Amino acid sequence: MTANVNRTRRWVLIGGGAAIAAGFAIREYRLIPPDYTGGQITVAEAHNQASKGEILLIDIRTPREWAATGIGEGAYPVDMRREDFEQVLDQLSDGDRNTKIALICARGVRSARMSNRLTEAGFTNIIDVPEGMLGSGAGPGWVRAGLPLEAYKEET
Template sequence: MSTRRTFLLLAGAAAVAGVGYVALPRGPAGPALDAAEAFRRAEAGEVLLVDIRTPEEWAGTGSPAPAHRLDMRRKDFLAALSDLAGGDPSRPIALICATGGRSARLARALEQAGFSQVFDVAEGMLGSSAGPGWIARGLPRVPG
């Protein structure tokens, strides 16, 4: 990875981690996937599915079976996400949280940090106005 790209990713990580949940970008969400489509694409290797919730949330509901757990509050979140994506900011990534709020805001922040294909699983694990959610759809989970 080039020095410039590394710097930009780390600067974005500092911005994402340092400003916290409340200060994440607001406004129209980018592309969204429903839980069933996120599962299908993750299983096919077409998208990297990342559960951005907290360890306490994972313990309570488990996580999507094909998802990587990465607490969005980690100080090294962006660097860890970049590692999961193999250092490729164009790799398709789908974010899931409880109800789609945090994942939508974080998706916008990641796009500003240089990731080009970030999807929001808008219905989340528990459901929202976007749909019933991963759990209600009966999609596979791993225990917390």
């Protein structure tokens, strides 16, 4: 009996901790003021525009996340933690900081932050994809929307 009570308590604590963490993530996202110039687009718009070559779609998540879900078709996987992140964007955009660059992460928090940071760094047309790959308050996300995915091929 005691083992069942302990197990139940453990799951209640884990569930409560997850709910609190989700609440903080949502609060954090809402507190990020959008100082980037390109606005926001849905995952469907991001896929459509990337497929047509109208935007550079950059998946800023980590290799572990790419391996878990795949990468959205048409997106370039560039880990935002790279020290040369801005230089990689310069290479992908042929040095044109006016290029339309859309950023996507898991749930829209990191992409909003990075959109602001890149705008401060002189990129003039940064677009946020707030749904992310996994969904957020902005929408279902790339995966649940059933948009095409490509397997992540780890660099060797």
